[in-house]
Amino acid sequence: MIGYAVGRPDASQAAIAAMQEADVKRDAQQIGELTALARASADDLNKVLAGLAQALPQDRTSAAQPAGPEQIDGWQQILRQTVDKHADAPSGTTATNVARGGFRSAVNALVTTVDTYAASRQLPESARQTFLDLAARQRSVAVMMWSVAATQLDQLNVDAGNGHQHAYLTSTPEEGAITADDVPEGTSN
Numbered sequence: 001m002i003g004y005a006v007g008r009p010d011a012s013q014a015a016i017a018a019m020q021e022a023d024v025k026r027d028a029q030q031i032g033e034l035t036a037l038a039r040a041s042a043d044d045l046n047k048v049l050a051g052l053a054q055a056l057p058q059d060r061t062s063a064a065q066p067a068g069p070e071q072i073d074g075w076q077q078i079l080r081q082t083v084d085k086h087a088d089a090p091s092g093t094t095a096t097n098v099a100r101g102g103f104r105s106a107v108n109a110l111v112t113t114v115d116t117y118a119a120s121r122q123l124p125e126s127a128r129q130t131f132l133d134l135a136a137r138q139r140s141v142a143v144m145m146w147s148v149a150a151t152q153l154d155q156l157n158v159d160a161g162n163g164h165q166h167a168y169l170t171s172t173p174e175e176g177a178i179t180a181d182d183v184p185e186g187t188s189n
Helices: 002-007 009-055 069-087 094-120 125-159
Strands: none
Touching: 009 069, 009 094, 009 125, 069 094, 094 125
8 A cells, every 4th residue: 555655657757847946946056156256266366366367577678576475365266265266066957056066177277276376476587478478378278167167157047037247357358258148137038
């Protein structure tokens, strides 16, 4: 009798529907939390990127304004805090996990950028430029990675009924990053 009650098709379908509804609620919560985290992180990371733009200008004809040890320490502190914020990775739907993993990877790539830049400052002038160029490329990769995750998150928000939500980093077209669309925040289309 119990086997029939549990195994009958209408009971199984109800259980599946309840699990799917729970997944949708959990994902909606995770999307909201990830959006808030991405926005806060973008604000912090944009401070690092602004400094790196002066230290590693995209336009090679522009004069670099080298960062001093205090500025580099400040960048590293911001990045350590941001890495810690992105360390928690609750499992969600595949699409949410992809966005979360993309943001975490981008932050880690930016850590590598600053580490490379800091190490280059210790080299003799004759050897420094190769590593500065490497750090500039690493910065662009980090910004591109973040932009892919931000685009994924924007779509997740639209699909979840939150409308467009943009959490992009400040970048230049030369970096190859995807930029926010022109659709206003919160617009569902």
